[in-house]
Amino acid sequence: MDSDKADLITTLHALTSRPEASEEALSLNHWQAEDWSRMLAESKPTVLHPGEMLFKRGDDNSDLFFLVAGSLEVSVPRSATGSLTPPVIVTPGSVVGELAFFDRAGRSASVWSRDRAVLLRLSRFAFRRLVDTAPSQACDLLLALARIIAARLRRAHGD
Amino acid sequence: MLNLPPSGCISHETATRNRLRLEPAERETNGRCLNQHSAEHKARGREDGKLTLLVVCLVVGFALNRTGRLPAAGAAALSAYVINLGLPAVAFAYLPHLEFNQTVLLSIGAPWLMFLIGAGLFWLAGRWLNLARETIGCLMLVGGLANTSMVGLPMIEVFFGRELLPVGLLIDLLGSYLILSVVATPIACWYGAEAPPPAGTMVRQIVAFLPFAATVLALLLSDVPYPPWLQALFERLAGTMAPVALVSIGCQLGLSGVHNKLRPVLLGLSYKLLLGPAAIFCIYFLMSGTRDPITQITVFEMAMPPMIAATVVAMEYDLDPALATLLVTAGIPLAFVTLPLWHFALVAT
Numbered sequence: 001m002d003s004d005k006a007d008l009i010t011t012l013h014a015l016t017s018r019p020e021a022s023e024e025a026l027s028l029n030h031w032q033a034e035d036w037s038r039m040l041a042e043s044k045p046t047v048l049h050p051g052e053m054l055f056k057r058g059d060d061n062s063d064l065f066f067l068v069a070g071s072l073e074v075s076v077p078r079s080a081t082g083s084l085t086p087p088v089i090v091t092p093g094s095v096v097g098e099l100a101f102f103d104r105a106g107r108s109a110s111v112w113s114r115d116r117a118v119l120l121r122l123s124r125f126a127f128r129r130l131v132d133t134a135p136s137q138a139c140d141l142l143l144a145l146a147r148i149i150a151a152r153l154r155r156a157h158g159d
Numbered sequence: 160m161l162n163l164p165p166s167g168c169i170s171h172e173t174a175t176r177n178r179l180r181l182e183p184a185e186r187e188t189n190g191r192c193l194n195q196h197s198a199e200h201k202a203r204g205r206e207d208g209k210l211t212l213l214v215v216c217l218v219v220g221f222a223l224n225r226t227g228r229l230p231a232a233g234a235a236a237l238s239a240y241v242i243n244l245g246l247p248a249v250a251f252a253y254l255p256h257l258e259f260n261q262t263v264l265l266s267i268g269a270p271w272l273m274f275l276i277g278a279g280l281f282w283l284a285g286r287w288l289n290l291a292r293e294t295i296g297c298l299m300l301v302g303g304l305a306n307t308s309m310v311g312l313p314m315i316e317v318f319f320g321r322e323l324l325p326v327g328l329l330i331d332l333l334g335s336y337l338i339l340s341v342v343a344t345p346i347a348c349w350y351g352a353e354a355p356p357p358a359g360t361m362v363r364q365i366v367a368f369l370p371f372a373a374t375v376l377a378l379l380l381s382d383v384p385y386p387p388w389l390q391a392l393f394e395r396l397a398g399t400m401a402p403v404a405l406v407s408i409g410c411q412l413g414l415s416g417v418h419n420k421l422r423p424v425l426l427g428l429s430y431k432l433l434l435g436p437a438a439i440f441c442i443y444f445l446m447s448g449t450r451d452p453i454t455q456i457t458v459f460e461m462a463m464p465p466m467i468a469a470t471v472v473a474m475e476y477d478l479d480p481a482l483a484t485l486l487v488t489a490g491i492p493l494a495f496v497t498l499p500l501w502h503f504a505l506v507a508t
Contacts, residue, residue, distance in 0.1 A: 051481035081238035082468030086413020156231035
């Protein structure tokens, strides 16, 4: 593993271990550094310039993105009604792309960077390997993702 | 057929003769024609009431979205109501009373002209400022197309009165909407380096767009008198269009925080809110010497903020989505400052 990626994984670990982490941050604060390294061993760093698109609604990619630095904006454009939801901000320690990661039904929203953003990209294939090699960790990740989805659903419903 | 007089006012007698039933609000909004001080005073009160309605609807929409009281797809649902019910009702209620004359045809040409001038200007500015290809495409689409329906029609109703809505509807459907469907999509494909959809798909989309179909049908049926209950139904439904459209717009407000787009945002909004309508103002208003309300509405429609649907198309084709969102989310609140100024300029000249 190159040192840059190792640094990013260390940063992500630190972000999710903070007690003041937001409810949309991955709740894996019981994980050690080596757990993060194992899960993200096959991940690929991605850097976005301000305003650069990560993916758009309808794209058929299903990778999961862990936001390490910077911030992202998420919006849902609907061509049938010519409407657009106001941009929602995603902060470091959280993820984007979790719905398509689960259902592979295309991206449900468009995501771009607000400033210079650094992400780690995990493919479904890499996750399947994690399920085989470290099933309890894979289960932890699934629960953490489910918690983020629940938080986003609650916010969408106004709870 | 309703032939609007050059003064921009419709007398009650004329309106009745032309099957256009003016509600008390319209009668009072057109108080100047009655030439009675008290009527004028009441008219001002009604206008203030409509302006209040406009502000309240926007704030309510914004608050509903911010507090999470509206479901995530709430804005889309409200937009769907306006598109599928509100706009067709406006078409059936008011379009048959409009006379198709040269002024109306020139009004329909205004969005095409403004889009064309904007495309040229943004192309030149893009080369001069060394803007990215996607940014130029985004500016052409979002900076060149006005929100002539969801914002434009409620604003016409507030500032000029409901009886002039059909002019706005024609500008929107035969202007902005046709440009978006026929011209903007191929431009988006060109700047987004994607293959354009087949022509048949585009034609099907246009025909299937309910307000467009309703407009064509309303024009075809313009000589067929509706039974009073049907006219009343259309007018009632048309009356819901403005508040629902404004709440929907309020739901979609929320400023994007991308900071490195200041230059193209300034460029796009300067053209959309000031330079573009000023160009149309010069061409239509000053050069022709026309002072009729249809020309006033034409310039007013061109001063509307960027079209949200154009932003959606820009996003679909990867044309600088952050800029597209900024243009629309900054442009709509800004327009509520510039539009009253435009109204003042149009009425005062």
